[in-house]
Amino acid sequence: MTRALLFDVFGTVVDWRNGVAREAAPILAALGRGDIDPHAFADAWRAGYQPAMEEVRSGRRPFTRLDVLHRENLETLLARHGIVDVPEPVMITLNTAWHRLDPWPDVVAGLTRLRTRFILAPLSNGNIALMLNMAKRAGLPWDAILGSEVSQAFKPTPQAYLRTAEVLGLSPGECMLVAAHNKDLAAARACGFGTAFVARPTEKGPGQTIDLRAEQEWDQVATDFGALATALGC
Known part of the structure; x- marks a missing residue:
């Protein structure tokens, strides 16, 4: 029996692309680079996400918090655009854009149910700090604030799922992952989790070509968190 719903966050719960673009636009303009498309900037920043985590997953690098990986990728991206010597307070503000992302419109009401x-x-x-700040700002009604420090691993490494269940005192079979990403769900299912797919067809912008639909027979498939709540009897 499912006792806990565990959620992928970037893309499933919050709209990272528009949020990062919103935060980046005035800063880029203030740095004299208002010519840079803020959505393209967000996409390029996000493109460094998986390669940075793969250094940890592969064992080539010890576990490193995502805030640090984001900062390193940000510095690389700014340098690519010829932006250097950015004041540290500005760098901190821009790097923590990921802490201030907006939830999709259905999220708070759906989670409450x-x-x-x-x-x-x-x-x-x-x-954890990123998840906490995001939740406080967006009003996300979590029962527990967990982050990758809990597992010392990044998805889709099995430890990321199994250790999370363990710290909640639950078996994998008592947990269900809710995600907009088929690969994430496949990894969770391989660990014994239940699975729920909620499509976010605009997560990556108007040209999104992946995760537009459920690619396997997941335990639940819903159009939004409200529909998932209805399907689960909430």
């Missing part, structure tokens, strides 16, 4: 029957927590590659 789901919380009446299930334990809710993030199962994200983001670190």
